[in-house]
Each structure stands twice: as C-alpha cells, then as structure tokens.
Amino acid sequence: MYSRTHVGHARAFVSADVLVRYLLARGLRVTFVRNFTDIDDKMIRRAADEGITVAALAEREIAAFHADVRRVGCLPPTHEPRATEHIVLMLDLSRTLVAQGVAYPTPDGSVYFRVRRFAGYGKLSHRRLEDMEVGEEIDPAKEDPHDFALWKGAKPGEPTWESPWGPGRPGWHLECSAMSAHYLGQPFDVHGGGSDLVFPHHENEIAQSEAVASVPLADLWVHNGMITFGSDKMSKSLGNVLSIADATDRVPGEALRLLFYGTHYRAPLDFGPGRLEEAARSLERLYEALARADDLAGRSLAPIPPAGALTGPLSPFLEEFAATMDDDLNAAKALGLVFDRLRELNRTCDAADRSAALAARDDLTRAGAVLGLFAEAPAAFLDAARSRGQRRAGLTTAEIEAAIAARNDARHRKDFRAADTIRERLREQGILLEDAPTGTVWRAG
Ligand SMILES: [Zn+2]
Incomplete structure (x- = not known):
C-alpha cells in the first residue's frame, strides 16, 4: 500500500468502478472484492521509520485510501478483505x-x-x-x-x-x-x-x-494502462506523482474521471499539462446544460443509482450508449455520444422544448450513473465551480457583480470600449462573462 494514492491508482479504481457500474446498470448482480495488502516489505520499513506498528500504519493508510476513492466517486466494494485477517x-x-x-x-x-x-x-x-x-x-x-x-x-x-x-x-x-x-x-x-x-x-x-x-483462477482479465506525463512515466524519482488529493483539490473528482474516459482504459494515458483543467471545463459544460434543463423543468432531477439504469425499454441514445460500452467498455466513444446529447439538450433548451429537454436530461442522467458523473445537483455544482474559480481569481462575488454593473452602465452609455475593457480585465483574472437574454452571467474560466 502506498503512502498516498495517486492518479495512476485512481485510473485503476475508476476503470473497475465503471465496469461494476455498467454491469449493475444492465441489471446484473455484482460481487466486487477489493483487497488490502496490509503487510509487506514497504509497510514494515515505513512503520519502523515512523516508530509505529504496521497495524497502526495500515489503519491510517486505509482511512486515507477510503477518503481518496470517495473523492473520485467510486462505489464501495461488496467485500474489502485485509490480508492479515x-x-x-x-x-x-x-x-x-x-x-x-x-x-x-x-x-x-x-x-x-x-x-x-x-x-x-x-x-x-x-x-x-x-x-x-x-x-x-x-x-x-x-x-x-x-x-x-x-x-x-x-x-x-x-x-x-x-x-x-x-x-x-x-x-x-x-x-x-x-x-x-x-x-x-x-x-x-x-x-x-x-x-x-x-x-x-x-x-x-x-x-x-x-x-x-x-x-x-478467473475467466477474464481486465488490465488498465498506465499514466504518463509526456514521454515520462509517472514515478516518485521524477517527482511527477500527482496524488488524488492534490488533483481533486484543483478540480472536482468527476473531472478526473472525465479525463480518464478520453482514452481507452487499456491504452496509456498522457496526463499532460492543462488536461485536468480542460476536463474540469468540459464537466462544467455538462452541468451547465443539466442546470438549463432543470430551470426549464422548474425542478432539479435527482441523480439515480447505477443499478437498473440501462434496463427496460431504452431510448435510441441509451441503446447506442450501451452498445458502445458493450464493446470493451469504450468509454471514450460513449463520452462522445454524451457530448452529442449535450448539444441536443442545449438546442432543445434554446427552443424551450420542455419535453425534449427532459428526455435528453434523463438520458444524460442514466449515462452519468454508469460513468459516475453528475452525482451533484447542477446548481450546487456550478456554485462550487464558481467559488473555486473565484478563489483562483481572488475576487469576491460583490466585486464581480460591481464590475458587471459598471460594464452594463458603460454599454448603456454606448461606451463599448470601456465595457470591453472591463470584460477583458475580468477575463484576465479568470472570470468569463456571457450575455444571456436574462442578463449577464459569469463563470470561472
Ligand atoms: Zn493481487
């Protein structure tokens, strides 16, 4: 067991989690076992270095591990046996x-x-x-x-x-x-x-x-690929080990999952600079669309559990999604389908087509249950994303709203140069403005 689980481990946990979720979604019963090595050479050495027992070290590591897998939204296994027991x-x-x-x-x-x-x-x-x-x-x-x-x-x-x-x-x-x-x-x-x-x-x-x-021993072996940073392997000696805790301090855990899905689970995954932030932005786009559908519906649809999410008569989207996942869990292609459906959802929201929007919203909710996405209420998620961006920008909501009001004044005066300057200054600080029919909204870019 490692001192702190890193994104390479997260990829293995998420790969297994997607398989479990998919099988549950198709209506199967799943017994999922994930075992803990709570005694080995490394742990004996580390416990000795710290002057504690191996059992105390294991207890602490297992608690940290549980916190880490929760951060990336993995379902708990049916059994979590420990070697020493x-x-x-x-x-x-x-x-x-x-x-x-x-x-x-x-x-x-x-x-x-x-x-x-x-x-x-x-x-x-x-x-x-x-x-x-x-x-x-x-x-x-x-x-x-x-x-x-x-x-x-x-x-x-x-x-x-x-x-x-x-x-x-x-x-x-x-x-x-x-x-x-x-x-x-x-x-x-x-x-x-x-x-x-x-x-x-x-x-x-x-x-x-x-x-x-x-x-x-087993009928089928499923091995996920490793994570690389450019041409380098992730390794302690290169100092490029990113822990789950660090990654999920920077972006939501679901963004990490989204990043993983972009590459087939068997292939090596390049964790290049900016990819986490890029995934976080894609995740926000998804949540923004769900929030629009919720607005149109006048209520927020609760997330659903994976069990049975893909059973019964399926919409054409879900049929295609399931066929794609049947093909060796091709989440990369499935994600492409999700983003196609997202664009349709945005179009139906633009047209205020409530029933089409709700159908698309339901499709995305079910796909999300399989992929471990959309566990949060969209409005709450977007609020949290805004405050994270705000923290980075170092601006309070009042300051941002004051800047928006000043820009609106400038626009009313037809001083578009001043209005653009305000918008540009916010953009440089990571705050993006969008002019919607109901007024100017902002988000952290
Ligand atoms: Zn083993």
Whole structure:
C-alpha cells in the first residue's frame, strides 16, 4: 500500500468502478472484492521509520485510501478483505501446494512456489521462463531463481504469524489467490488491475490458484494502462506523482474521471499539462446544460443509482450508449455520444422544448450513473465551480457583480470600449462573462 494514492491508482479504481457500474446498470448482480495488502516489505520499513506498528500504519493508510476513492466517486466494494485477517486461508493454500509438491519449504522457514512445476507459468504475460528477469538478491535456498515466496520466514522485528514452517508472514501474491477463492469461488468472472501487475503479480496468482485446481483462477482479465506525463512515466524519482488529493483539490473528482474516459482504459494515458483543467471545463459544460434543463423543468432531477439504469425499454441514445460500452467498455466513444446529447439538450433548451429537454436530461442522467458523473445537483455544482474559480481569481462575488454593473452602465452609455475593457480585465483574472437574454452571467474560466 502506498503512502498516498495517486492518479495512476485512481485510473485503476475508476476503470473497475465503471465496469461494476455498467454491469449493475444492465441489471446484473455484482460481487466486487477489493483487497488490502496490509503487510509487506514497504509497510514494515515505513512503520519502523515512523516508530509505529504496521497495524497502526495500515489503519491510517486505509482511512486515507477510503477518503481518496470517495473523492473520485467510486462505489464501495461488496467485500474489502485485509490480508492479515485471512492468514489461515493462506496457510491452507500453502499447505496444499507443499503437499502436492508444487511448493517447498526452506531451512529459514520460508515456502517457495516451484514455477517449473506449473506448465502454464507465463501464459498471462506471454513470457517464457527463459526470458524472465530475476531479482538481484536471490535467496540461495531457492531451487530456481524464478521461484517466488508464498511464505516468508520471520526476520527480527517483523510482525509474524505461526505456521507449520515456523513463524513468518505471507508473501504478497498469496493473499489474492486465497481471498479471491474465499469470497468469489474459482473460477470467478473478472480479475482487474493495472497493466504493471500482469507480471509477476498476476502471473503468480494464476500459478498458485491453478497449480492444483482443474479450473482457471478467473475467466477474464481486465488490465488498465498506465499514466504518463509526456514521454515520462509517472514515478516518485521524477517527482511527477500527482496524488488524488492534490488533483481533486484543483478540480472536482468527476473531472478526473472525465479525463480518464478520453482514452481507452487499456491504452496509456498522457496526463499532460492543462488536461485536468480542460476536463474540469468540459464537466462544467455538462452541468451547465443539466442546470438549463432543470430551470426549464422548474425542478432539479435527482441523480439515480447505477443499478437498473440501462434496463427496460431504452431510448435510441441509451441503446447506442450501451452498445458502445458493450464493446470493451469504450468509454471514450460513449463520452462522445454524451457530448452529442449535450448539444441536443442545449438546442432543445434554446427552443424551450420542455419535453425534449427532459428526455435528453434523463438520458444524460442514466449515462452519468454508469460513468459516475453528475452525482451533484447542477446548481450546487456550478456554485462550487464558481467559488473555486473565484478563489483562483481572488475576487469576491460583490466585486464581480460591481464590475458587471459598471460594464452594463458603460454599454448603456454606448461606451463599448470601456465595457470591453472591463470584460477583458475580468477575463484576465479568470472570470468569463456571457450575455444571456436574462442578463449577464459569469463563470470561472
Ligand atoms: Zn493481487
């Protein structure tokens, strides 16, 4: 578990969230498990550095993690098992693998998986054993450098659990195999994760789970692409790691989702400068259109939950939206449809066609339930966006309204140059004016 989840993690959570939401929307029942690694080498080191227990560190990290996923609007999983609460399951699996000769204990109390005993090793990542890299520090007790630890013998100062091989702790890969079988059975339908986990983590999960079983671990693997900054990978050493907390201080969490959807989940996503702000502006356009529809309807439509959002007779828009999502969750194309519908909504609002506007509003609400968008009331969202922009501009509402009044005076005097100067000065401060039939409105650009 990392010190603070970053936008790369957010992409993985949002990718999984969209899949869950879509399945729910189509009327399926979903059991969604997301597990916590609450013991590993990194956490042991960090807890020691901070002079706290690994359990205390895990508690704090899990709370921070929950706050972060809430910021990007992810649905809570059905189960959120923690590794340290499932040690018994992991020992059971290790015992079985040792009994079958697929794994072996070493004198220091560790247990290793014999990768050469599993013919399918490398099938997920399409690698041959001969081409796989091995770590720099190889335990001399390993039979083969590619073998990986199911169980790690106790080292001084580390948290440990009793096992048939002496005190120790589980290896990272083992928890996923043990807990997924417990909560989902084997095979289960879909296993997700970032593409950086394909090898060795997911490959090792498959080996552990399939070595003595006659069925696969999962029927389908869904891996999302990584995030890049220009030509650079996001990495701590380059100092370009953007945390979810920082990103969502700058823009609403839904804007981050919108940015993600612009690129197919499997492809790498370039998080170039200005893209967050661009996504925030697109999100505002959507909310502005919803607010117009609400004005026309005389009430605000509440957001709907994803469950069943795409069942029953569907409008032509929703039919097309669903077909697009059926095509490997092509959210980029689905988003294009959403923006087409947004333009239609604006046109129907221009024409004061109330029933057409409400139909478009309903379409967008349902699509939003699948994409995790429009969870806020449009008026409240736009207010918040305005105050964020105002904070950036450093202007109070009274100051902006006074400037608008001064501009209107100038226009009445037909002093258009003065009026333009006021408008331009506000624009430079990030406040944009629009002259609507009902008067001048402003927004933060
Ligand atoms: Zn895993």
